[in-house]
Amino acid sequence: MYKAIIIEDEYHLREALSIMLEMMAPDKVQIIGYAESADEAAKLIDRLQPDLVFMDIMLKNGTGFDVLHQISYRKFHLIFTTAYEEYAIRAFKFSALDYLLKPIDAEELKTAVDRIPNLKERFLEEKQVSELSYNMNKAPQRIILPTQEAMHVVKINQIMHCETSGSYTTFYLNDGKKIMISKPLKNYESILLPPDFFRVHQSYLINTNYIVSYSREGMIEMENGVSIPISRAKKEAFFKLMKEE
Template identity: 65%
Template sequence: MYKTIIIEDEHRIREALSIMLEMVAPDLVQIIGYAENVENAKKLIERLKPDLVFMDIMLADGTAFEVLHRLSYRNFHLIFTTAYEQHAVRAFKYSAIDYLLKPIDPQELKMAIDRIADLQERVMADKQLIELQHNLSKTPDKIILPTQEAMYVVKLDQIIRCETSGSYTKFYITDSREIVVSRPMKGYEEILTEPEFFRIHQSHLININFIESYSREGIVKMNDKTEVPIARAKKDVFFKLMKEGL
């Protein structure tokens, strides 16, 4: 049972989220408090020490970042709720931070709670918050790659390619690092998009800026000397991209 606090400055949204939580996770979530501004949110979290916090990005007197930066207790799972337009949602994905779009969908809420069980760490790294603020203010140029050992901040133009194996994705970086993340490729394909990135095969997504050569037989050689196959269904699209000089 997760002791849960909802931090939201709109009464109707607090009520709706409470009702939905009772519907989708009655045996997992126990709501222990509500707050609607920065000061009350800080005091409530410090006093009640929740397991899970739902927090709106924009509060009546400030932002969620002001709350988080002032906390001494941060041993909880955090799910942001936001009314940001769709293009800004990419910032959350690049920062590896869980979020729910308003109006909140009950099925998405249930999936978010289910994901918590797979998370080994409750504490959100400061670098995630820094990157989220950065990515919300401009077009994201970095991505957070969470592993069991650390949170890696990687510039998009340093990613040579990604390779998936089951529920894991391996990132090949220009400094010869290989970073393995316990998340499937599908989630990263949604944010590593064309024209720079191309899903060339079911198991491979490449940064086309690092292509050294490619053959009509269906092999792409990257400039780190690795070779990647072109899926038969992707050949026409890939060759068209190359012909257009992307």
């Protein structure tokens, strides 16, 4: 069972989340503490050493980022709860951090709890927090790609193309490096957007800036020498995009 802390400055939202957890995950989550201010939250995390933290971004006397920069204990899984708009949701995805939108949906909460990694993999990386803080204030320039070995911070313009196989996605970078992630391509299609990126096929998402040539028959040649097919369903949209560029 996960020992959890809820950090939220609005009482009714704390109570609602607590009740939902008791209903949706009674055998998985035990709430061991609450906090409503940044200072209180940082002290609580270090003292109770939870497995799981639900945290709002805007708190009394500070933000969730202030909390994360203050704590020394980091062996927990973090789920942000936020009412932020779509641009901020992209920032969460670029930073590889979990989030739930307010008002929190019970089924989405259950899904978030179900996908929490096992204990040995739970560790909040400072680079994830730094990237999120950066991406919340500017158009994202970097993306975090988590693997079992490391958190890879990659400049978006380094990505040449992505290829999916089942629930895995491989990122091909302009220096020849490949990074395989245990997430499907659709997770990245929603944040790597046109005109720079385009999903030309069920298996491929490409960076259009690295296209060398493309044919009417439906083949794309990339700068790294890879040939990528354009699916029949994507041809019209792809050719239109290239004309606009």
